[in-house]
Amino acid sequence: MAVPQDLFYAKTHEWVSLNEGIATIGITDFAQSQLSDLTFVELPEVGATFSAGDEVAVVESVKAAADVYAPVAGEVIEVNSELEDSPELINKDSFGAGWLFKLKVVKESEVDNLLDAESYEELCPPE
Amino acid sequence: MKAWSVSFNQPVSYQDGLDIQRRILKARQEDRIPDTVLLLQHQPVVTLGNRGRDNYLLKTKEEYTAMGIDLFRAERGGDVTFHGPGQWVIYPIMHLGGSDAGSHGYLFNLEEIALRTLADYGIEGFRRECKSGAWTDAGKIAAIGFRLKKWVSFHGMSFNVSNDLTGFGTIVPCGLEGEPVASLKTILADACPAMEPVGDSLLNHFAKVCKRDLERFDLAGEMPAELAELIRDE
Numbered sequence: 001m002a003v004p005q006d007l008f009y010a011k012t013h014e015w016v017s018l019n020e021g022i023a024t025i026g027i028t029d030f031a032q033s034q035l036s037d038l039t040f041v042e043l044p045e046v047g048a049t050f051s052a053g054d055e056v057a058v059v060e061s062v063k064a065a066a067d068v069y070a071p072v073a074g075e076v077i078e079v080n081s082e083l084e085d086s087p088e089l090i091n092k093d094s095f096g097a098g099w100l101f102k103l104k105v106v107k108e109s110e111v112d113n114l115l116d117a118e119s120y121e122e123l124c125p126p127e
Numbered sequence: 128m129k130a131w132s133v134s135f136n137q138p139v140s141y142q143d144g145l146d147i148q149r150r151i152l153k154a155r156q157e158d159r160i161p162d163t164v165l166l167l168q169h170q171p172v173v174t175l176g177n178r179g180r181d182n183y184l185l186k187t188k189e190e191y192t193a194m195g196i197d198l199f200r201a202e203r204g205g206d207v208t209f210h211g212p213g214q215w216v217i218y219p220i221m222h223l224g225g226s227d228a229g230s231h232g233y234l235f236n237l238e239e240i241a242l243r244t245l246a247d248y249g250i251e252g253f254r255r256e257c258k259s260g261a262w263t264d265a266g267k268i269a270a271i272g273f274r275l276k277k278w279v280s281f282h283g284m285s286f287n288v289s290n291d292l293t294g295f296g297t298i299v300p301c302g303l304e305g306e307p308v309a310s311l312k313t314i315l316a317d318a319c320p321a322m323e324p325v326g327d328s329l330l331n332h333f334a335k336v337c338k339r340d341l342e343r344f345d346l347a348g349e350m351p352a353e354l355a356e357l358i359r360d361e
Contacts, residue, residue: 011224012224012277012278013278031224033232034223034224034232035275036234040178055276058177060178060204061204061234062204062205063204063205063234063259063271063273064204064233064272064273064274065178065203065204065273065275066274066275066276066278067275067276067277
């Protein structure tokens with residue numbers, strides 16, 4: 001299973017890409033594969049603020065609903081509105097077009113609490 | 128991996144079942160207990176999933192109340208369903224986000240438990256594409272809907288044994304119009320087994336399919352103090 005090397009990971013299977021104080025966040029390929037075909041995504045409001053570990057979004061497949069957590073604290077500055085009509089983007093490209101939301105992070109050093117690709121891979125089932 | 132199960136010998140109200148699940152969910156998220164599966168029957172209740180649609184309810188709230196049926200919107204995935212005595216419900220509260228996650232995925236595993244239980248009684252069950260659950264020639268016999276919080280599952284699967292199926296007539300089950308609902312009783316008639324052996328089958332197959340070493344308890348008997356506290360809210 002693909003785990004990009006340049007991202008940070010939460011134990012709850014979110015990924016974070018940090019760029020100039022803006023964190024782009026999505027769920028990992030492992031997460032989408034466990035949930036199977038997604039049919040709905042409940043995204044946060046732009047402007048809402050969250051602490052690390054807060055419930056931010058819900059992703060839903062036909063029979064499952066799963067909470068998505070903020071890996072770091074911040075304010076929502078953008079959500080991926082394409083997912084409203086095309087939640088399957090998460091299944092097709094979880095690390096790219098299937099991103100969920102962007103946070104203006106409060107403290108960039110919070111990513112140090114997250115896992116690197118190697119540690120995250122150890123958390124997932126062997127191929 | 129070690130896991131616990133708790134069997135309930137009396138039907139449980141939906142609210143009580145939910146309260147118990149939430150306490151166990153929290154304890155499991157905090158790693159205070161192993162994976163725990165509840166096996167129970169509910170008092171009559173219609174539940175809608177997180178995104179379940181009201182137009183699949185064919186009665187008003189007042190009419191449900193008059194029929195002795197509770198109505199709940201649950202936070203699980205899936206659409207509308209009916210629970211009542213004579214139907215087993217299994218609620219596995221399991222950590223799914225780790226390296227022991229099954230390669231087929233949890234939904235597949237739940238279906239597999241239902242299909243193997245059917246096979247124990249000589250019934251051929253099958254999956255249908257885009258229509259999750261377990262099916263027989265006579266109709267749908269097991270329905271699935273679950274939620275993950277911090278990658279711990281709750282809610283789960285119901286399996287019709289000898290329940291009165293008229294409750295399903297008050298809804299469009301799972302939003303699937305024109306699809307019949309079956310039970311072991313409608314298929315096996317007088318040969319329908321009692322509830323207990325079917326419950327045992329479900330737990331046996333849960334243990335095998337999910338690869339859990341199951342330590343079984345029932346509500347009336349002894350159980351670890353930390354579990355009793357969560358179940359009985361002492």
